[in-house]
Amino acid sequence: MLLGKKRKLGRQIGEITTGETLTLTEKIEDKDLLLYLGLTDDANPLYIQHNYASLTPYKKPVVPAIMLTGIICSAVSKYLPGPGSYILEQNLAFLKPIFHYTMVEYQFEVKEVDQDQNIIIIELVALNEQKEQVIKGSLTVQPPCQIECKDGDALDNF
Template identity: 50%
Template sequence: MFNKKRRLGRKIHSMKVGEKLELSKKIEDKDILLYLGLTDDANPIFIQHDYASQTPFQKPIVPQIMITGIISSAISKYLPGPGSSIVNQHLSFPKPLYHYGTLTLLLETTVVNEDEHYIELRIEGKDEFGSIVVEGTMGICPPHELKPIAYNTGTFENF
C-alpha cells in the first residue's frame, strides 16, 4: 500500500518553454446537467432557453467555471499531468461558449522555474467558429519526485 507505484506527470526538470498541448471537447447537455447538479447552480442563463433568448446571449451558455474545470482537467491529465497543482490563475472569457459547442484548448508552457518548482501555462480556448472564449495564464506546481516512505523493514522514515 505505501509503496504503490503511481503514474505521475512530467517532472519540472523535463519541462521546456514552448511545449504545447491541444485538445477539444464537445459540450453536451449531460455535461452541463452534471455540473449544475454538482454545484446546485440554478442560473437560468446556463440552462433555460426561454430566459437566455431574451438576453444578449440569445441562447444558454456554458458556465465559465465549467470551462475552467476542463482546463484544470487537461493540466491534471496531460500537462504536466497527475500530481500537479494549480497555484494561480488569471483567465478572462471574452465571448461565451454555447451549448453543443466545441471547446478547443491550447495550453503552452511559457515559464519553467526549477528553483521555485513552478511553471506557467498560457491558456487559449476557442469555439468551433474560431472565437476566443477563454484566455489567460495558470501557474502550476508540477509533480514532485516521490521519496520512499518505508524502508524494507516496514518502518516509516519519519518515525
C-alpha cells in the same frame, strides 16, 4: 514513478521545457451541464432555460465559466504536467460566451519554467468552431514533486 495501481505521476520540473504545447478539443453536452447543476445546485436560468436565455443578449443558454475552468484544470491534472500537479494561480478571461454543444479547442503552451521555484507558467487560448478566441489566460502550476518512498506499498491506495 508508478504508484500502487499502475498510476503514473506527471512530469517533474526537469522534464518540462519552455515552448511545449498541448491542444485539446472538448464539447459540453446537456448531460455535463445537468451533472454540474446537480452538484452545485446552481439554478441560473442563463445556463439551462432556453426561454429565458432567448430574451438575453446571448439568445441561447451558455456554459458556466466554472465548467470551462474545470476543463482547463483537468488538462493540467491529466496531461501538462499531469497527475500530482497543483495549480497555484490562474488568470482567465472569458471573452465570448460558449454555448451548449460548441466544440472548443484549448491550446496550452509552457511559457516559463522556473526550476528554483518548481513552477511553470502556462498560457492558454481557447477557440470556438469559428476560430474566435473565447478564453485566454495563464496558469502558474507546480509540477509533481519527487516522492521518496521508504516503504514500497506506502501509496497502494492511491
